Amino acid sequence: MTNLSKTQKLVFSSMLMALYIVILYFTQSFSFGAYQIRIATSMYALSYFFPFLVFPLGLANFIANALFGGLGLLDMIGGCAVGIVTTYSIVLIKQGNLNKWLIALPIILVPGLGVSIWLSYLLNLPYTALAMSLCIGQIIPALVGVLLVKTLAPIICKTQKENLV
Template identity: 40%
Template sequence: MNTKFITKASAIAAIYVILVLLEIPLGTLAFGNIQIRIAEGLTLLPLIESAAIPGVFVGCIISNIILASVSGLGAIDIIGGSLVTLIAAYITSKMPNKVLGSLPPIILNGLIVSIWVSYFLNIPYLITSISIGIGELIAVSVFGNVAIYVYNKVMKNANR
């Protein structure tokens, strides 16, 4: 790892945390059974930037630690949710395009994160899975494309 990689990963982690902090006033839209976490749009960045893999992972860990006191999901969300994000980011990095790259975070969050969210919030798994999946679809497809666009613009200007 070089300094440039660590700097990019750190910046992505910081942006993830900032976006989550901005969402806390939205309440359960950021961490309940309906999760439209704008920061999850950053999970599409591994398609074009390898530093985004540790960046979104670390950002998710920090965010989930902050949200643990608000959401009540605790250690399972801190560890489990962050690992799901890491695995999704890695798989996304191996995908050939944005459409297929969107699927890992949508599917993994919809199927896995829903397990403990449905349990702790006492909402049926299927309803939770569908709602988290739809929220992730919105976050990744809309905000993920915005993140890629902005990232490309920033990198283009940085390389001038």
């Protein structure tokens, strides 16, 4: 999978962006606001295998916030930035050959602490309470993301070995 052409990467990225948006559509009742469990962010973990997903997943967040968020340009741009920082942090975990469980940390902390910066302003809520709430809500997507990586790792590694032969 590391030897994908530019076209294949574009198609794969587009499919995952669409999937992110569809997941968010069906989970939007608990994916926005002061208390949120954004299951779609578990897809950020896929950047562990596919570093080229850093920007597409950030863009998917931008589009989803534009379509469903209702909090305007600040939330759209901020969500995009948080998505990019989160996915890039996961790429760094892979490059550092660190334990896969560490993938959970950026999925919890970057959105939890980052999104709270502008949501506390937009929703007129205290930053600390909002950050704690968002971090707690991100635990489930973080665990799903780690399990996704652990489940896909043998399959992707096998595919990569077959491509080398």
